[in-house]
Structure formats: C-alpha cells, structure tokens
Amino acid sequence: MNEAKILVYDGSFNGYLTAVFQAFEQKLIIADIQKEESAQSGLFSDAKLVYTDVLKSKRVWNGIQKKNNTAIKNIYFAFLSETKGIELLLYRYIQKLFSETELLHLNFSDDIVLKISQLAKSVGREKHRMEAFVRFQLTKDAIYFSNIEPDFDVLPLISKHFKSRYADQQWIIYDVKRKYGIYYNLDAVEFITLDMDGIHSNKTKKSNVFTDEEYEFQDLWNNYFKSTNIASRVNLKLHTQHVPKRYWKYLSEKKAVS
Amino acid sequence: MSFERIKEKLNILADAAKYDVSCSSSGSTRGNKNKGLGDSTGMGICHTYTEDGRCVSLLKILLTNHCIFDCAYCVTRKSNDIKRAAFKIQEAVDLTINFYRRNYIEGLFLSSGIFKSPDYTMERLVAVAKKLRLEENFNGYIHLKSIPGASDELMYEAGLYADRLSVNIEVPTISGLKLLAPDKKHEDFTKPMLKVKNEILIYKAEKKITKSTPIYAPAGQSTQMIIGATGESDKDIMYSATHYYKNYNMKRVYYSGYVPVADDSRLPAIGSQVPMLRENRLYQTDWLLRFYGFGVKEILNDTHPNLDIDVDPKLSWALRNLSQFPIDVNTAEPRMLARIPGLGMNSVYKIINARKYRKLTFDHLKKIGVALNRAKYFMVCSGNDYAHKDLQAIQIKGLILQNSQGKFRNNYSSQLSLFN
Numbered sequence: 001m002n003e004a005k006i007l008v009y010d011g012s013f014n015g016y017l018t019a020v021f022q023a024f025e026q027k028l029i030i031a032d033i034q035k036e037e038s039a040q041s042g043l044f045s046d047a048k049l050v051y052t053d054v055l056k057s058k059r060v061w062n063g064i065q066k067k068n069n070t071a072i073k074n075i076y077f078a079f080l081s082e083t084k085g086i087e088l089l090l091y092r093y094i095q096k097l098f099s100e101t102e103l104l105h106l107n108f109s110d111d112i113v114l115k116i117s118q119l120a121k122s123v124g125r126e127k128h129r130m131e132a133f134v135r136f137q138l139t140k141d142a143i144y145f146s147n148i149e150p151d152f153d154v155l156p157l158i159s160k161h162f163k164s165r166y167a168d169q170q171w172i173i174y175d176v177k178r179k180y181g182i183y184y185n186l187d188a189v190e191f192i193t194l195d196m197d198g199i200h201s202n203k204t205k206k207s208n209v210f211t212d213e214e215y216e217f218q219d220l221w222n223n224y225f226k227s228t229n230i231a232s233r234v235n236l237k238l239h240t241q242h243v244p245k246r247y248w249k250y251l252s253e254k255k256a257v258s
Numbered sequence: 259m260s261f262e263r264i265k266e267k268l269n270i271l272a273d274a275a276k277y278d279v280s281c282s283s284s285g286s287t288r289g290n291k292n293k294g295l296g297d298s299t300g301m302g303i304c305h306t307y308t309e310d311g312r313c314v315s316l317l318k319i320l321l322t323n324h325c326i327f328d329c330a331y332c333v334t335r336k337s338n339d340i341k342r343a344a345f346k347i348q349e350a351v352d353l354t355i356n357f358y359r360r361n362y363i364e365g366l367f368l369s370s371g372i373f374k375s376p377d378y379t380m381e382r383l384v385a386v387a388k389k390l391r392l393e394e395n396f397n398g399y400i401h402l403k404s405i406p407g408a409s410d411e412l413m414y415e416a417g418l419y420a421d422r423l424s425v426n427i428e429v430p431t432i433s434g435l436k437l438l439a440p441d442k443k444h445e446d447f448t449k450p451m452l453k454v455k456n457e458i459l460i461y462k463a464e465k466k467i468t469k470s471t472p473i474y475a476p477a478g479q480s481t482q483m484i485i486g487a488t489g490e491s492d493k494d495i496m497y498s499a500t501h502y503y504k505n506y507n508m509k510r511v512y513y514s515g516y517v518p519v520a521d522d523s524r525l526p527a528i529g530s531q532v533p534m535l536r537e538n539r540l541y542q543t544d545w546l547l548r549f550y551g552f553g554v555k556e557i558l559n560d561t562h563p564n565l566d567i568d569v570d571p572k573l574s575w576a577l578r579n580l581s582q583f584p585i586d587v588n589t590a591e592p593r594m595l596a597r598i599p600g601l602g603m604n605s606v607y608k609i610i611n612a613r614k615y616r617k618l619t620f621d622h623l624k625k626i627g628v629a630l631n632r633a634k635y636f637m638v639c640s641g642n643d644y645a646h647k648d649l650q651a652i653q654i655k656g657l658i659l660q661n662s663q664g665k666f667r668n669n670y671s672s673q674l675s676l677f678n
C-alpha cells in the first residue's frame with residue numbers, strides 16, 4: 001500500500017496535472033510519472049494509469065497560479081521542454097512550492113528551482129526563435145504556410161503571438177517533427193494534422209503549391225539580406241551564434257531556391 | 259510590379275541605408291486594430307542577422323539616394339559617383355506589406371537622401387507611412403527619419419503615423435560638423451528633434467485627460483553618431499550623448515564606427531579598419547549610464563578622456579577606484595552590487611532574491627551565473643575572506659586579462675596591439 005507508485009498519463013499537460021492532482025489527493029508516494037508511450041514500470045513499484053480530467057488539472061493549475069504566477073509559467077514551459085524525467089522534477093518542484101511560504105521561484109540557490117528555471121528559459125528562447133524564424137510562403141489557395149522543427153514543443157506557446165499579428169490572413173504553422181500544426185482560419189486558431197507529401201516540406205526546390213510571386217518575394221528578401229550586410233564588418237561567428245545552422249533550412253535568406 | 263526593376267532598386271537603396279545602425283523595433287504601444295495587419299506591442303524581434311552579426315528586424319531602405327547635399331562621410335553625397343535610384347511611394351508600401359506578411363520583418367525603417375528640399379523629401383516619407391496606416395491598416399512598426407531642416411508641420415504629421423522618429427546627429431562635435439557637412443547647420447538637426455520631443459510631451463499630457471488622443475511617436479526618438487571620423491574623444495561622444503538623452507528625451511543614442519566610403523583628406527582612408535571595439539566600449543558605457551547608475555563624469559573626464567580598449571569600462575572604473583571594494587554580496591545595496599565587475603543586472607536581481615534565503619557562497623554565485631573570474635577580485639561572500647587585498651590594480655588587470663577571452667580579443671588582436 002505504501003509502495004512508491006508510477007503514474008502513467010497520456011502525454012498532455014492536462015494529463016500530467018491530473019496525475020499531480022491524484023498524487024496529492026491520495027497522498028501517494030511517487031516513484032515516477034511517465035508518458036504512456038514511453039512508460040516502463042520499475043521493479044518495485046506499481047504502475048497506475050491516470051485518466052485525464054480537465055477539471056482536476058484546472059484545479060492544480062489554479063492552485064499553483066494562486067500561489068505563484070511565475071511558477072505556473074515556469075512549470076508549463078519546462079514541461080514543454082520534453083526533457084527526460086521532467087515529470088518527476090516538476091512534481092518535486094510543485095511539492096516544494098506548496099510546502100514553502102516564500103516565493104520559491106526566486107530561490108536560485110535551490111537546485112531544482114534553478115534547473116526548472118533554466119529549462120523554462122530554454123523553452124522561452126525557442127519560443128522567441130520560432131516567432132522570429134517562421135517564414136510564411138503563400139500558397140495558391142491564399143494560405144500563408146510555414147514549417148518549423150523546434151527543439152521543444154512550442155506551438156501552443158506561439159499561437160497567440162501570430163494570431164494577434166496576422167489577424168487578416170489565413171496561416172498555418174506546422175511542426176514537422178511532432179507532426180501537427182496550428183491553423184488560423186481568420187477567426188480562431190485550431191490544431192491540425194496534415195498529410196505531408198513532400199510539397200510542403202521546405203525543400204529547396206520550387207513547389208507548385210505556392211504562388212509564382214512567392215518565389216519573387218523570397219528572391220527580393222534574399223537580395224535585401226545581402227545588400228544590408230556591411231562587408232567590412234563581417235563576423236560569421238557572431239552570425240551563426242544568433243542564427244544557429246540547424247535553422248538555416250527554413251530561412252529563405254539562408255537557402256537557395258532552384 | 260516588375261520584380262526585376264524592384265530588385266535593382268532594392269539593392270541600391272538597401273545598400274545605401276545600411277550604415278544607419280539602429281534596428282530597434284521595440285517600445286511601441288501600437289496594437290492590432292480592427293483585425294488589420296500587424297502588432298507592434300511586443301519586444302521587437304530580430305528575424306535574422308546579417309553576416310556581420312547585426313539584428314535584422316526592419317526593412318531598412320532609403321526612399322531615394324539622390325541627394326543635393328555633400329556630407330563627406332556619406333555614401334549618398336552628391337559628389338559620389340554611384341548608381342542612383344528612387345522608390346515610388348506605392349512600391350515602398352508593397353514591399354513592406356509583402357515582407358511583413360511573410361514574417362520577415364517587424365516593419366519599415368525609411369530614410370532618404372534629400373532631393374529638391376528637406377520638406378519635399380519629408381513629405382514623401384510621411385506619405386509612405388500614411389498610406390501604410392490608413393490604406394493598408396498596417397500596425398507594424400514604422401521608423402521614419404526626420405530630415406534635417408524639415409518643417410514643424412511635417413514633423414507633427416510624421417509622428418501621427420510613425421512609431422519612432424530619428425535625426426542622426428552623425429558628427430558629435432559642432433566643429434566636426436562644419437568641417438564635414440558644410441551644407442548643414444546644427445539647428446537643422448535640433449529643430450525637428452525639439453519639435454518631436456515637445457509633441458511627445460503634449461501627447462503624454464493630453465492622453466491622461468482624453469483617452470482617445472491619437473498616438474504620437476509612441477517609441478520615441480533616437481539619434482546616431484559616427485565614431486572615428488573626426489578625431490573626437492570618447493569623452494566628446496559620451497558627453498554629447500548624455501546631452502541628447504537629457505535635453506531631447508532620446509530613447510536611444512547609437513554609435514556607429516565609421517566605415518570609410520570616400521577618399522577625402524578630412525577622413526580616414528578607404529580600407530581603414532572600422533573601429534568596432536571602440537564602438538563596443540561606447541555601447542558598454544551607454545549601458546552603464548542608463549541602467550547601472552553610473553554618472554558620465556565617473557567614467558570619462560579630463561584625466562580619462564578615452565575609454566580603455568583592453569578592458570571594459572566597468573572594470574576600468576573599478577580598477578581606478580579600488581578603495582570602494584571589496585563589496586559584500588550578502589549585504590551590499592543593489593546599486594553597489596551593480597558596480598562589481600562580472601556582475602550583470604540579471605545576476606544582481608538574482609542575488610538580491612537568493613540572499614533572502616541564505617548566505618550566498620561562491621558556489622551559489624557560480625550557479626547564478628556570476629563571472630567569478632573577474633568578480634572575485636572585487637567582492638566577498640560567505641565562507642570566503644577577501645584573499646586579494648594586497649593586489650594592486652595593475653596586477654588584478656593582468657590576472658583578469660590572462661584568464662579571460664574577451665569577446666574581441668582574438669578577432670581584433672591586430673587592432674588591440676595598436677593600443678597596447
């Protein structure tokens with residue numbers, strides 16, 4: 001009865017918070033919290049399946065938020081990092097949060113706090129990168145389309161930014177790695193999955209899904225990118241530090257269309 | 259539109275505009291209106307970086323590089339034998355919109371050579387901004403150059419559509435200006451600056467009473483100075499910058515290492531190295547003044563008219579003022595913490611919060627991200643006495659230089675050796 005339990009959830013953030021709810025409510029000793037797809041039960045503990053319950057997860061969310069607004073943001077961001085073992089780490093963090101009276105997220109001399117805030121920061125950085133590096137290409141059916149392949153699962157975090165910026169155009173941002181996207185239909189943003197049949201996958205070859213003008217504008221942009229450079233100040237090290245090579249394939253100014 | 263023709267213009271007019279280093283697109287309060295295009299309320303995003311490592315956040319172009327003036331330091335000067343081009347108003351608008359919709363840019367930075375007259379030129383710049391706002395319902399960022407000598411009426415109108423306005427003072431001293439830009443008077447620069455400053459003040463006052471007051475240049479105004487063209491000292495530059503910050507409520511002053519563009523005996527020869535390290539030191543000083551609570555006279559004065567090239571200005575100040583150290587990180591006031599070399603404002607903030615919980619040790623500081631290899635000579639913390647009390651400034655400097663790879667040390671060692 002008192003043995004440490006492994007909670008298995010569906011991989012969603014709501015699922016995770018439901019697991020946390022259960023752990024607290026039933027005063028479980030937690031050995032681990034694992035995603036369904038990657039779950040392997042430990043030798044000495046029971047695995048327990050958690051059924052996602054939005055009401056319960058909401059209660060945990062609200063509880064943390066009431067306690068500390070920055071902490072809830074850190075938790076959500078760190079969760080999206082998909083780091084191995086993040087669930088347990090966050091669980092310890094939440095436990096601490098509820099047992100301490102002070103503003104835990106500011107206690108940078110605590111290892112867990114430091115780790116969570118670093119993870120949250122990396123995810124935040126990736127979010128900003130994606131807000132910067134998304135490059136829309138106009139399709140013939142008037143949708144601005146972009147592929148991304150972020151290190152972390154940041155689509156849920158960037159949707160608001162793009163919605164308030166591109167309110168008068170339809171757009172899709174598709175995460176090729178995680179195989180889902182967000183689509184703005186001039187009214188609301190919805191999650192979608194696509195059959196990606198090569199045409200959209202940002203090959204450097206021209207694709208006939210995009211308008212002819214699309215390539216003209218990419219060409220203009222590439223030209224601009226070159227003209228605005230000051231040759232006598234070149235500093236490629238700084239350049240790649242800001243625009244890491246792994247993102248180049250998505251940036252029209254860094255790829256040659258043929 | 260004819261893409262070939264546009265491409266040619268774009269190459270000429272982006273090339274001519276690139277010497278203006280400002281690329282900020284933050285500080286505006288313009289949100290998305292009526293489900294139109296764009297939003298400028300964010301922090302401003304760098305969508306890419308040029309190969310020289312500068313942020314690209316705006317489409318930065320001249321409307322034209324025809325110019326009736328002959329400022330020695332400028333590629334666009336009348337006597338320079340280069341290709342000239344001009345965008346039509348609609349072309350500038352279309353480019354902006356199409357780049358923006360593809361998430362290439364945060365908006366437009368539009369400047370121009372002076373053709374016919376300052377007012378004629380300013381009128382055109384305003385027309386582009388107006389079209390973007392009123393016809394395209396564009397809420398992205400617009401930075402317009404105030405043309406020296408433009409009338410108050412036009413400057414007023416410009417502020418209604420632009421987020422930021424700027425006049426580049428370019429030459430930090432009045433004598434230098436006479437020498438290099440004989441067509442321009444000092445007042446030509448300050449008059450539009452003053453107008454914009456006053457309009458911003460009026461706007462802020464009226465806004466308190468009437469919510470619906472139309473916004474005026476919400477991201478304020480900025481200016482730029484060219485560094486190393488006229489033999490000015492760092493003190494000249496920073497005193498002048500302080501003057502503009504104070505008297506014209508500048509949001510930013512930019513420092514741009516002079517890129518030689520002319521064979522002119524008044525200027526460094528073509529091929530001379532751009533003084534990038536010096537430029538970097540000036541920016542560091544600017545930060546110390548704006549965010550770290552330093553006064554300009556502490557850093558630059560008659561005894562020290564120029565910044566150290568081999569160490570940053572904060573370290574340099576600390577080495578000259580060893581009597582103020584060591585500082586105890588567990589008890590010192592924030593403003594003193596900010597003076598410890600190796601401690602950024604971020605670390606200061608973290609220290610202040612973390613020390614509420616426990617006495618901080620070296621280990622804690624390391625985790626927080628303090629650059630201990632510099633800081634340790636200037637601070638004490640729990641479990642560590644000040645082991646460096648017998649060191650002289652020159653020894654500390656030597657030790658720090660030995661152990662640090664300054665950002666520019668390798669790249670610019672040739673330049674460094676000039677000063678050593």
Ligand code: SF4
Pocket residue numbers: 325326327328329332333334335336370371372
């Ligand atoms: S007026 Fe402006 S564009 Fe013309 S030469 Fe002088 S600095 Fe250059």
